[in-house]
Amino acid sequence: MTDSDRNDILADIRSSLEIASDIPFAVGADEQPLEGALAAELFDDPQTMRTRFAEELAAVSADFDVLDDQTAAAKWAGEVLAVDGFNTLVVAEEGICLDIAKAIQSDRPDLEIIVAGDLDGAERQARLAQPSAALVEVDYALADIGSLVVLRDNTASMLPHFLPESVMVIVRPEQLLANQFELIKVLPQDAGGNMVFITGPSRTADVEKVLILGAHGPRRVSVGMLESAK
Amino acid sequence: MDKTPKKIKKYVRQALADMPVRTAVANAAETSVASRDKIAGGIPYWELVRRKVRSIKKDVLEHLDEYLIEFESNCQANGIKVHWARDGASAREIVGKIARDCGASMVVKSKSLTTEEVGLNAYLAENGIEPVETDLGECIVQLLGQIPSHLVAPALHLSRQDIGRVFQDKLGVEYTEDPAELTEIARVHLRQKFLSARMGISGANFGIAREGCICVVENECNARLTVSLPKVHVAVMGVEKLIPDMAALPYFLKLLPASATGQKSSSYVNIIGGPGREGAGEGPQEVHVVLLDNGRSRILGDGQLRETLMCIRCGACLNSCPVYRQIGGHAYGWVYMGPIGSALIPQYLGEKEGRYAPSLSSLCGACREICPLEINIPRHLLKLRNKVVRAKQSGFFERIAMKLWAFAAARPLVYRFVTWFPGKFQMLLPGKRAFPAPGYMGRRAIGRFDSKGFAKRFRRMERKND
Numbered sequence: 232m233t234d235s236d237r238n239d240i241l242a243d244i245r246s247s248l249e250i251a252s253d254i255p256f257a258v259g260a261d262e263q264p265l266e267g268a269l270a271a272e273l274f275d276d277p278q279t280m281r282t283r284f285a286e287e288l289a290a291v292s293a294d295f296d297v298l299d300d301q302t303a304a305a306k307w308a309g310e311v312l313a314v315d316g317f318n319t320l321v322v323a324e325e326g327i328c329l330d331i332a333k334a335i336q337s338d339r340p341d342l343e344i345i346v347a348g349d350l351d352g353a354e355r356q357a358r359l360a361q362p363s364a365a366l367v368e369v370d371y372a373l374a375d376i377g378s379l380v381v382l383r384d385n386t387a388s389m390l391p392h393f394l395p396e397s398v399m400v401i402v403r404p405e406q407l408l409a410n411q412f413e414l415i416k417v418l419p420q421d422a423g424g425n426m427v428f429i430t431g432p433s434r435t436a437d438v439e440k441v442l443i444l445g446a447h448g449p450r451r452v453s454v455g456m457l458e459s460a461k
Numbered sequence: 462m463d464k465t466p467k468k469i470k471k472y473v474r475q476a477l478a479d480m481p482v483r484t485a486v487a488n489a490a491e492t493s494v495a496s497r498d499k500i501a502g503g504i505p506y507w508e509l510v511r512r513k514v515r516s517i518k519k520d521v522l523e524h525l526d527e528y529l530i531e532f533e534s535n536c537q538a539n540g541i542k543v544h545w546a547r548d549g550a551s552a553r554e555i556v557g558k559i560a561r562d563c564g565a566s567m568v569v570k571s572k573s574l575t576t577e578e579v580g581l582n583a584y585l586a587e588n589g590i591e592p593v594e595t596d597l598g599e600c601i602v603q604l605l606g607q608i609p610s611h612l613v614a615p616a617l618h619l620s621r622q623d624i625g626r627v628f629q630d631k632l633g634v635e636y637t638e639d640p641a642e643l644t645e646i647a648r649v650h651l652r653q654k655f656l657s658a659r660m661g662i663s664g665a666n667f668g669i670a671r672e673g674c675i676c677v678v679e680n681e682c683n684a685r686l687t688v689s690l691p692k693v694h695v696a697v698m699g700v701e702k703l704i705p706d707m708a709a710l711p712y713f714l715k716l717l718p719a720s721a722t723g724q725k726s727s728s729y730v731n732i733i734g735g736p737g738r739e740g741a742g743e744g745p746q747e748v749h750v751v752l753l754d755n756g757r758s759r760i761l762g763d764g765q766l767r768e769t770l771m772c773i774r775c776g777a778c779l780n781s782c783p784v785y786r787q788i789g790g791h792a793y794g795w796v797y798m799g800p801i802g803s804a805l806i807p808q809y810l811g812e813k814e815g816r817y818a819p820s821l822s823s824l825c826g827a828c829r830e831i832c833p834l835e836i837n838i839p840r841h842l843l844k845l846r847n848k849v850v851r852a853k854q855s856g857f858f859e860r861i862a863m864k865l866w867a868f869a870a871a872r873p874l875v876y877r878f879v880t881w882f883p884g885k886f887q888m889l890l891p892g893k894r895a896f897p898a899p900g901y902m903g904r905r906a907i908g909r910f911d912s913k914g915f916a917k918r919f920r921r922m923e924r925k926n927d
Contacts (some may be wrong), residue, residue, distance in 0.1 A: 235543040240700070242753045244526045247762030254519050254768045255837075263511055268506035287725070352742040356656055356690060376726040383744070390743055393685050411711035418707070424539055424674040424734020430726040433682035437598035437614060438640035439621050440489050446597060447648055447655075448682025448729070 272375065273409050280407060281456070282372045287377030289298075291431030292444055293452040298401075300459045301327070306333035308399050311453045312364055313341075315397050319363035324348040324387035326400060327460060328366045348387025353392060365391035366399045369429075371417075373409040376430060379454070383425035392429065397451040404456060469794045469817040476788040482618045486610070487618050490780040494724020494831070497777060504715065514712050515834050517773045521703050525721075525761065526581060528670045528703045529752065535673025539735035542749045548580035552753050556581060556662065556695055559749055560590050563693045565659040569651075571677065572596040573664030573752055574612060574774055575697045578809070579797040581662070593654045595683040597647050604631040610798070611621050612776035612789030613721045618789050635849045651683070659743070661687035665698035666773070667713060668750070671706035674734030675750060678727045685729050694733070694745040699754050701761075701770040710880040713773065716833035720775035756809045766841055771834045775858045778828035778838060784821055793818060800810035800828035812852035819845040879915065884910040 257408065274280035285295040294311075298304040303460075308331055318341055322328040329346065336342045345363070347355050369392075371380040380399055381392055392398060408414050411428075433448030444450050476482065501507045521528055533543045542772020546552035560568060568585065570576065570592055582592040582603070594603040602608065605626050609615030625638040634646050641826075642813065665675040675685045675696050688694045704713060707828035710732075716924055718724040761767050779785045779799030790798035795815075797805045803822050809813030819842045822828075828838040849855055855863075869876045887896060887910055896908045911918070 236547045236551060238544055239528050239760060240531065240547060240752075243754070243758035244700070244761060247758050248523065248526065249897070250762050250764045252519070252523055252767060253764035254522070254771075256516070256519070265509040270508055272506075290725075291728070344678060348742075350742070355742060360652060360656055378726055378730075384738065387741070389689065390741055393682055393689075411714060415708050415711060424672050424732065426732045428683065428726065428730035430724075430728050430730075432728070433680065434728055435597045435644055435681050436722075437596070437601065437616050438624055438643050439485070440492055440614075441621075441640040443641050443644040445648070446644060446681035446683065447595065447651065447686055 262435045269410075270410055273413075274374065277404065277407070280403070280409060284372060284374040284407060286376060287375065288322075288431070288454055289377075291377050292434075293377065293431045293454055295456070298455045300461050301331055301334065301457075304331045304401065304455055304457055306334075307455050308366055309335045309338065311397065311399050311451075312339075314449050315364065315451065317362065317364040317397060319343045319345060319346055320360070321345045321359055321365040321391045321395055323367055323391050324390075326368070327457075328368060331401070332366055347391050350445050356387065356394070359390050359394040363395045364397040364399065366401070367391050367396040368401050370406065370426075371414055372402045372407045373410055373414060373428070374407055378411075378428045378430045380414060381427050381429065383427075384421075389427070392427070393448045396445065396449060397453070398449040399453045399455065402454055402456050403460070404458065407456075469792065469821075471787055472792040472794050473821070476792040481620065481817070482789055483787055487616055487786040489614065490782075490786050493614075493723060493780040494777075495778070497720055497831070500719040500723050500725055507715075510712050511833055511835060514716055515771070517704060517709050517712065518834060520656060522701065522755075522761065522767060522770055523748075525700065525703070527887070528705065529700060531670050532670040532673060533704055535671065535850075536574070536735075536750055537563050537673070539673045540748070541673065541735055542747065544749060544751045546579075546751050546753045546755070548755050549753075552579045552697060552751055552755070553581055553584040555749075555751050556697065557588055557590070559693060559695055559747075560585065560660050563747070565691075566836075567593060567654065567658055568598075568660045568662055569592040569593050569595050569654050569658040569683075569687050569691065570661070571663045571687040572615070573597050573662065574609075574796060575664050575699050576662060577608065577755065579697070579755065582698070591627060592707065593658070595651050595654065595687060596679075596681060597644060597683075598799065600647055600651065601627060606794055608791070611779060612774050612798070612801075618791065655683075655686045655690050658691045660693040660695065661675060661689075661691040662695050662697065663687055665702055665750070667710065668698055668703045669705075669707055669732075670703050672734060674732055676710060676781060677731040677912065678714070678729070679731070680724075680728040682729055685731055688731060688733055689737075689744055692745055693747045693749070695749045695751065696733070697751045697753060699894065700754055700757050714729050717773055717775055719820060719835045720777040720831070750910065760808050764910070765844060766804075768810060768836050769801065769808065769838075769841055771836055772801050772805075774801075775833060777831045777833065781827040781831040783823055783825060783827070787819070790817045793821060800842070801836070804838055804841045804845060807849065812845075812849045812854045816849045816852075816854040817920075819843075819849060838852070877914075880910075880914050880916075884914060 288295045332344045369379040370382045432444045432452045433446045435446040436442045503589035536543050544555045585592045594600045601616040610618040621638040629636040666678045667676040718727040736748050785799040795803045803818045824839045895907045
């Protein structure tokens, strides 16, 4: 790049903008009716929001379960692991997911646990790209579209969310928000720049519009709402 | 395939003669419109969001220089290197240099129309850098040496048998036509590429000015892997792709997946605001954004056609277009197709090169109706047809015919004679045949002239009504 390219482009744009616009205004683009409509979309109570979240997850081929505590979470994760027969469980770092993984391992000594954050970059990629399952946390969940939101800076590794074939996600009730508009209001100022919204397993319909789950990322996404972290 | 619209008539003839492709494209387009209608119909404030997004985009275009400077400055603050490319050649050189500097002999790419527009793959290949398309549809058309036939579904025109054969030939796998097995073959083939590539190239659906980041929307997770596994990530983005801030993003994310694929949300919305954290062991070490002009600042200089820069490349106008449904995407001869392609081609390539594109439309208005930004494509196509004529780029016989028509239409007596004459003269044709119209009658029936004529019938009708 040269500065002249930059300056030439900006000069051309400024010169073009001297021509009056003939783009008609969007009739009725007032803020008020839209804000009213968005407010009407908010949920009356947490239970309604949770029900909607579960429905939306089902619509994108993701599973949803309510987990009373860590013991229930370990039982649930163990059952999901058994569906695909994986012997490797990946977690991002120390914390609740590692605790749950260890609880599963106490019943399944053959289970290998990988803590992604403990591996160096190249090894992390190579290990996680092998057939495996992951147990991860997210930062927010969005009820109206069944999305999970991961902020890069809140996790030691984002690869467990994308590389393994089966991804189990722990969500806390207080992380559930109505929609993206509500998310934007609560996002930390410095977190805006690096995040991912995940909505169900990876998918493609590039062969004759036939929907196939598991294109390049996870084939299975299972969400467990953990009521109590104990 | 020649990636220029020079041979557009030939492409259209080929497309019309290919019934399996016509049927596949029409069916897929119809399914897409039905999915989109279902999602849009389920959002009670859909129309309000459309208007909001339109007003945001209008504001961005009309202050584009200010938003670009804000975007550049905030990207740089986030550690993103910003490059400005005046044209395709400049963009190719910038990306090629970044690839050489990081020692990449192979790059993984997620779907990007902007890189198709500048012919990046051919340039990289000529310079010894293998470009690997990782979106399944893009991967298939790349293996076939074709260009995408749809903005969102690049391999829409191919059958599962076509895809099975190309995988067998190019990837050396056993023939299968099962979509799940075909997807698995691509997954295994491309995963190794993701893990070994030093550089990933993506487009950007949106550049977010205030936060200095880009947003890439996708379903397959290939873009996620492209932007996070290699050491270097380069995003090539048209200058018009900006939105003001993160608060505006949810409005666009309501419209884009619904209009593109009939989803409430795409499976992955990647927001990239800089290289990976130091010492974190993942994420690219370098992130580059190439801001591409390539004629966009010129388009901005037409107060009316400026509206075409609002396009968010959802492809909904293609799905609803009766012409696209019949001829598919390749007939347009370039990387943009369908109604919005018809409007963009002559603007990017000039009235001479793109002279036929604005005519590939029935002007029925279905594109405007379905467009999430309500871009008045039919109005722009009429203006572009007019520009083609004024630039003396319409065909010789068309010009003569139009001149004769204008001469007659301005003289009632002459007009009456030339419309009366064929009606009488056709009586000489045996068996009540119509006048022969070579070329035109190959695919259509042509009727006989009404011997009474419109004017006479109209006067009689008026008398009756009185």
